[in-house]
Amino acid sequence: MTIDEPDVAVVVRPGEHACCRFAHAQDRLQVASAFVRDALARGHKVVYLCDGEDLDASAGALAGGHDDVAAALASGQFELRLARATYAPDGRFDIERVLVAIREDRERALADGYPALSITGEMAWARPHVPGSERLSEYERRFAEAMEGGEIVALCQYAHGEFEPATLAEVAGSHEVDLSPELAPLARTQCLIGARVDGGRTLRLAGELDFACADALATVLDGHFHDPLQLDLADLSYVDVAGMRAIRRHTGRPLTIAGASVSVRRMLGLLAWDTDPEVEVLA
C-alpha cells in the first residue's frame, strides 16, 4: 500500500455475518476488495466465492493492483472459487451441505494455522430456477450455526434490484451488519463506509469522516434516517468538525452515539456537545 491511496475502511468486525446490498457491481467490488484486503492483513484465511467463471479476472479486479492480494493467492492464504460450485455443486442448493462445507473450511483454516476464516460470496447464483433457492432466507438465518465459535467473518453480496424486495428484506434481517443500498454513496467517497446494525436502527460508520465526505453523509442521513439518530462510531478512525456537523445538521433532534473513541470524545467536548442534553453518549 502506498501513501497516495486511501486506507482500507471496513465496517464488518471479526465474528460478524454481514451482507452488502449495493445495487452497482462497482460499489460491491469496492466493499469486497476492502473486506478481502483487511482480512488478509489480519492474517485470516480468505475464501472468495465468485459468480463469474473467470477466476483470474475476478482476482485481478479484487486486487486492484495491490501486491498483497497476488501474494496471498500464491501462498494459498487467499482462494477464489466458483460460487455455484460451493452453493449448488449439482445444481441444487442444499442448506445443510453448504453449512457443513463452510464449517469444514473453517476447520481447515484453523488447522493450517490461520486465526480465522473470512469468507465472502457473490449470491447472484441464487436464481429462482435453482432448486432449493427458495430456502435462501432460512440459510442466512441458520448461517449463525456455522459461525458458532467466532472464527468466521462472512460477507454475503446481494445485488439490490436482482432479487425480490421481500426476499432481500428478509435476507438483510438475517445479517448482523447490513450494507443497505442507500448507504452506497458513503462508500463512493472512498474514505467512509456505513452499515446498518442493531436491526437496522443504528448506523455504524467506519473510516475517516472529514469535510470532504461530510456532505455525502448529511444527504444520506437526511434521506434515510429518522429520529432519534443512533450512531456507532467505534470504527471511525478520524473525524473533523465538518464530519461532526454532518451527523447533527439540526439541533433540537436527539442523537445517540455509541463507541465514541478518545478523539470523538475530545471533539464532543470541543463542540460543547458533551453537556448537551440532546446528545447521548453511550459508555
Next chain:
Amino acid sequence: MEHALFVYGEDQELAARIGRFLEEGFEEGSATIMVVDARKHELLRDALGADGDRVQFIGCEAHYTRPEAAIADYDTTLRQRVRDGAARVRLFAELPPFEGPHEYDRWTAYEAIVNRAFAHHPVSIVCGYDTRVVPAAVVKDMLGTHPRLLAETLTDSPGYQDPALLARALAPAPAPVAGLAPVELDGEASIVRRRLRALMTSASVAPADADAMLLAVDEALANAERHGGGVRELRAGRVDARFVCEVCDRGPGFDDALAGYLPPTAASEDGVGLWVARQVTRRLELESTGDGLTVRLWV
C-alpha cells in the same frame, strides 16, 4: 455574564469582600467556584467558615497554563454546572504570577477575550489582582479588560475597552517562518493527511502532536475550501523543536483577533474549525496578505 475587577493589597480585604461575594452566591442558590492558589484557598475557606467547602476549588497554577486552555476549561466547567442544575455561577479567579511583560500581554488579551467567550453563560466572574504581587502597569491594563469594578459595591469601569480591539493591539505580529517545504495537495483530503503524517513521522514528531497537527491542518483546509476560495498552498517543516504547517488560501483574508478564541455554542455556524485548531495546537497565527489568508500552526 458579569466580569468584574477586584484590586486589593491585603489578605483581610480579600477575605472580607470575596467572602461576601461568595456568601451572596450561597444565598441566591448559585454554584460557587474559586480559582486561586492553595494559600488563598485556605484563607477564603476559613473566612467562609462552615460554608467554605461548598465552593469548588480549582488550583490557579494548573488552570492557567495557556489562554486557549483556560477558556476551554472554564467553558466546560460552566456548562457542566449549568447542566447539573445551577441557575447561576459565581466565580472568583486569580491569575498566578507570570514572568515578564510578554506573558502578561497574553493574559491581558485573555481577560479581554473572556468578555466575549462567556457572554452566553449565566456567570458572575470576579478577578482578583493582588497589588503585592501583580505589577502596577498590569493592574492598570486590567481596568480596560473588565467592564465592572468590585469595591464596596459594583460599578462600571470607565476605562473598559472593546475586547476585539484590545486583543488585536496585544497580539504579537506573526513573523514569517523560513525552512518550510510545500506539501503535495493532489488527491482527497485523507490522502493529504497521510502525506503530512509521513512527513511528521520522518521528522520525529510525537504521535499525539502529529494527530493534533493533522486535525488542525484539516480544519484550516476545510476553511480555505469553504471561505477562502480554495487552498493555494500547504507548507510544512520542522522549526527548531517545533513542527510548523502553513495553509494558504486564495481568499480576501480577515482581521479578527478573537477568531478561534470563542467557544462554540449550539448556535455556532462559523469559526468552530478555528476554535478546534487553536485548542489542539501550541500556537495558531493568522496572517492576511495580498495573496490570501495564511493559517500558521505550531505543535
